[in-house]
Amino acid sequence: MLPTQTAADTPLAITAGEPALPLELLELELSLDGFSGEEAGFAEAVRAAASQLGGDYLFDLPASGLADDCLRIAALRVPKGDAGALSVVFALLDAEGAAIRVENPDEKTADLKRFADAFVDVLQRI
Secondary structure: OOOOOOHHHOOOOOOOOOOOOOHHHHHHHHHHOOOOOOHHHHHHHHHHHHHHOOOEEEEEEEOOOOOOOEEEEEEEEEEEOOOOEEEEEEEEEEOOOOOEEEEOOOOOOHHHHHHHHHHHHHHHHO
16 A cells, blocks of 8 residues: 655645735735726726725826836835734836736835825825
8 A cells, every 4th residue: 555645744835936915915916906907097996996995095106117017106005914004005007007016115115115104294294
């Protein structure tokens, strides 16, 4: 009789690529998954998706090299964690204008995140 492999003996597949998206970003990305518009419909699509999650659309602008392979970047605030504190994330319209991906701020977009935080601060003071 051949030995059978159990779950404990089965190696786990661990990918070294991108880390798993936090639940909030996954929800946002799923909301945007049906996007079939083009550049003109980008702002409205991300505004609606942020609103569905209880977040805020802040602004969008041309990517201008801030992110790879994309036309536009939108800054959003979405609830994170159990406390629901709002934090800045970016929705990026791909270079073909056909799909939207969601990313946390990184080194390349750190200045844009600081601008988004300052933008929120100004709005809260008004």
